[in-house]
Amino acid sequence: MVGCPEELARAFPDHLHEGKVNLKDLLPSELEAFVRLLGQSPYRARQLIRWLYVRRVGAFADMTDLSRAFRELLEAVAVLPSLHLASPQESLQDTTKFLFTLPDGNPIESVRMRYLEHLGPGRLAVCLSSQVGCAMGCEFCASGKLGLVRNLQAWEMVDQVLAIQRRVDARGERVANVVFMGIGEPLHNFRNLLRAIRILNHGDGLGIGMRHIAISTSGVVPAIRRLAEKRLPLKLAISLHATRDELRDRLMPVNRRWNLAELLASCREYQAATGRRMTFEYVMLDGVNDSLEEADRLVELLGGLRSLVNLIPWNPVDHPSFRRSSKIRVRAFQERVQQGGLRCTVRREKGSDIDAACGQLRLREIRRNVGAAPRAENTPAFSAGG
Ligand code: SF4
Structure with missing residues (x-):
């Protein structure tokens, strides 16, 4: 038949x-x-x-x-399966955080942002999760505390956009930008990530332009190189957070596998292949990475790359070792980087009032349902995905 x-x-x-x-x-x-x-x-x-x-x-x-x-x-x-919307949480700052339940019961979260200056009226950005949990174990991250449960399938990433788009259809608003910056290391789920991007991008469907899709990575170097070979005009953001291997090894275990020199070399390859400006995310931790010497080293490290440094005010989770840098210190760091010739912005805080630090909403939901908490797999932490 x-x-x-x-x-x-x-x-x-x-x-x-x-x-x-x-x-x-x-x-x-x-x-x-x-x-x-x-x-x-x-x-x-x-x-x-x-x-x-x-x-x-x-x-x-x-x-x-x-x-x-x-x-x-x-x-x-x-x-046609779909994600179950467990709870939207309205923020005071035009940010809505959504907790979804997957068909297997695992929770994930997404964030919708409106009124971003560069988007224009009626156009929204959404921040998607790419995995249930995360294997990368970054010291300052709520998601890293629970380990990796599993990769999301492509449809589970796309459905986060569809569910959010449906909620704003009546207002005539449109999801115009997608950032893979929620829970998970997107390049650790390479194959499904690219499939999701191709579905989001297709002209007969949602039609979200490749240039409006950003991937944020902790620095999975082989996957950055593999992505460069695809020559897609995707925006790539690197979670850098330190300018010395010794500190980055401590904050981000991925650095013990691929150090700063290897990471920056792969960024240069990515830029040469795609022509896209690179974004470097830098979370400001008081007394840890926010000195003017660090700012100077950052300028040196990124020399020759067309880049934007995005300073992120620390959004406290229950981690006793870190404190938020003062506004004065953040401003001084920003000016020093700008004096070095780099573009440098401070991320406008969106959603710190609604548990918007990476993985906090999911973490809280899991704690609420003690006993139903997902168990982390023993998946190798640094594979470059499928
Ligand atoms: S910051 Fe990102 S890569 Fe690091 S543990 Fe959290 S979700 Fe994973």
Whole structure:
């Protein structure tokens, strides 16, 4: 039989959900292959894309320009899972943090930001999670405390955008920017990350431009090189946070595997391949990395790179070792970096009033449900993803 469940399962073994093909996890080209296997014209794939990502329906029954017979066939062989929205938390500062529950019960979180200066009216940015938990173990991060549970599938990343977009559709607002800066090391989930980006970017669907998609990494050097080889105009942000290996080794264990010299070399390769300016995130920790000497070293380290340094006021989690740098110290650091010839901004604080430090909302939810807490896998911490 054309398109029998066994044949479809063989064709899409990595994209099954409850034994059926998960259409939301397929790339547009794979959707075309899927409809062909069902004996349909490729045009049906474009119709499905529009229903899923433009009209954003959640059930085959709502796809009213498809024949009843085709919809019944889809019901029999395919599924459209979705994330469950557990709690939106409104912030005082135009930031909304969402806690989602995945089909397997794991919680993840996303953040919606509106009124960012560079976006313009009605255009929003969302910050997505790419993993359940994180293996990278950064000293200052709530997510790092729980370890990695699993990678998110591509559809689980895209569905964060769809769920948020649906909530703002009535206001005529549009998610225009996506940043993979939530929970997880996105380059640790390389294959699914790129699949999610291709789905978000597709012109018949959400149409979010590659230049409006940013990936933030702790510094997984082989994956940065691999991403450079793809020559996609994606924005890459490096969580730097230190200018000496000795300190970075302590703050970010990834540095023990790939030190600052290797990291900066991979950034130069990325810039040469994509032409994109690099962003360096630098969290300001009082008395740890916020001296003027550190500012000078930062200028030296980034010499020759077209870059933006983004200083992040420390957003305290329950970590007794770190304190927030004073505004005076942050300002002095910023001026010193600017005097060195680099662009340097201070991140406007969005959401510190709503547990918006990375992973805090998820951490709180897990603590509330003690006993249901996910167990971290023994996944190698520094693989470059699939
Ligand atoms: S800061 Fe990012 S990379 Fe580091 S542990 Fe947290 S989520 Fe992972």
